[in-house]
Amino acid sequence: MSEALVIIGNGMAAARLVEELSSKALGRYAIAVVGEEPALAYNRVLLSSVLAGDIDKGEIDLKPAPWWRAHGVTLRYGCKASAIDAARKVVKLADGKNVPYSKLVIATGSRALSLPLPGVDLAGVHTFRDISDVEQLARLGADRKRVVVIGGGLLGLEAAYGLVKRGAHVTLAHVMDRLMERQLDADGGALLARLVERKGVRVLLNASATRIHGQRTVQAVEFRDGSILDADAVVFAVGVKPNVDLAREAGLATNRGVLVDDALMTNLEGVFALGECAEHRGVCYGLVEPAYEQARVLAANLAGRTASYAGSIVATNLKVSGVGVFSAGDFMGGEGAQRILYSDARTGAYKKLVIDNDRLVGAVLIGDTGAALSYLDLIRGGVDVGSSRDELMFGDLAELRKAA
Numbered sequence: 001m002s003e004a005l006v007i008i009g010n011g012m013a014a015a016r017l018v019e020e021l022s023s024k025a026l027g028r029y030a031i032a033v034v035g036e037e038p039a040l041a042y043n044r045v046l047l048s049s050v051l052a053g054d055i056d057k058g059e060i061d062l063k064p065a066p067w068w069r070a071h072g073v074t075l076r077y078g079c080k081a082s083a084i085d086a087a088r089k090v091v092k093l094a095d096g097k098n099v100p101y102s103k104l105v106i107a108t109g110s111r112a113l114s115l116p117l118p119g120v121d122l123a124g125v126h127t128f129r130d131i132s133d134v135e136q137l138a139r140l141g142a143d144r145k146r147v148v149v150i151g152g153g154l155l156g157l158e159a160a161y162g163l164v165k166r167g168a169h170v171t172l173a174h175v176m177d178r179l180m181e182r183q184l185d186a187d188g189g190a191l192l193a194r195l196v197e198r199k200g201v202r203v204l205l206n207a208s209a210t211r212i213h214g215q216r217t218v219q220a221v222e223f224r225d226g227s228i229l230d231a232d233a234v235v236f237a238v239g240v241k242p243n244v245d246l247a248r249e250a251g252l253a254t255n256r257g258v259l260v261d262d263a264l265m266t267n268l269e270g271v272f273a274l275g276e277c278a279e280h281r282g283v284c285y286g287l288v289e290p291a292y293e294q295a296r297v298l299a300a301n302l303a304g305r306t307a308s309y310a311g312s313i314v315a316t317n318l319k320v321s322g323v324g325v326f327s328a329g330d331f332m333g334g335e336g337a338q339r340i341l342y343s344d345a346r347t348g349a350y351k352k353l354v355i356d357n358d359r360l361v362g363a364v365l366i367g368d369t370g371a372a373l374s375y376l377d378l379i380r381g382g383v384d385v386g387s388s389r390d391e392l393m394f395g396d397l398a399e400l401r402k403a404a
């Protein structure tokens, strides 16, 4: 008889795990997925494109309903897991039902953070994490509202760009002196700000919001320098917090995320975690690629093989507000590292390669990101590029890549 495997969370990590299991451990498990959102698992990354109106929300399901049925997965969506009784091996649902398990996977992702500012509870304050957020933001655009997006990282830029495309008047306020400071150096950030402004987003840097004004709804945002910006709505894009309460209350070891070892197992035998809610070797990843790598390893372990996850080298490779941006590895470069730079503000092209000990250790591309994956292979492969530096910047990278 199949063993009962319950997955809490119906997001991207959970969907990929089921897909991996369906090929690696066919029939071994009777899988039940419990998801709070009232929808089939969807591609969260594409919410930016839905907000921008480039695709329809009906196009982002990761798998159609018949796929789940065909793979024998019991889906309970629109249904929150409220507790885990680890002693009795039962997941309790908010509707009062109990789901017994033999093995349990926690894939509860993260939630979007707001800043604890006066006025944060006013109507018109939003975040950008799920499909219902997108529906509300799209309405702001349709109503031509004045929106202040707080946060100049990836999500803030995507929210700002999508809102502008929907018709809103958008100011992006970022507390740092450059956009996407975790992925870009100063020159790259400055170029991105110019390109984003060309798309219709007003960018304010060194702008620390201190208060949201309004009676019942948002009327303005005040900044540390005393300036006040009239606004009808605010969107916070200031980071995420892994959803670990359920795990912590069940007695699992947690820090920022649910602590897992190289097998993705928690401190409880038979209970695993992956995706944004998991913390591995001190790192909680906020990107989908590490979640997919974890899903591959966890599925192999659940299939009875021995697989180990050693962490992920994260790279950002996306269209940010319609502009190609790639960043990977140590893009600042430590002492002794050499930097090769190409920058053309007129065409909006920027390229920075960081080399240390004849190895490519970091790269930033803005504009044309066609070579991104080649650079990522070279970084991950630790390839000796000492004699090929000319090739590296503008040449054909195929030969170099073969050595990766």
Ligand SMILES: Cc1cc2nc3c(=O)[nH]c(=O)nc-3n(C[C@H](O)[C@H](O)[C@H](O)COP(=O)(O)OP(=O)(O)OC[C@H]3O[C@@H](n4cnc5c(N)ncnc54)[C@H](O)[C@@H]3O)c2cc1C
Residues within 6 Å of the ligand: 008, 009, 010, 011, 012, 013, 014, 034, 035, 036, 037, 044, 045, 046, 047, 048, 079, 080, 081, 082, 107, 108, 109, 110, 128, 129, 130, 155, 158, 243, 246, 274, 275, 276, 277, 285, 286, 287, 288, 289, 291, 318
């Ligand atoms: C707008 C946007 C754009 C993004 N763009 C990119 C990008 O370009 N590249 C990239 O790599 N990453 C991007 N990300 C991040 C990426 O979406 C996440 O890394 C990925 O979704 C993580 O997958 P996950 O399964 O761990 O979490 P999630 O996809 O968040 O899924 C977790 C699910 O668990 C559910 N859940 C939580 N608690 C419970 C409970 N108690 N009971 C039942 N269900 C529960 C949640 O409702 C949610 O549906 C983006 C995110 C957003 C919001």
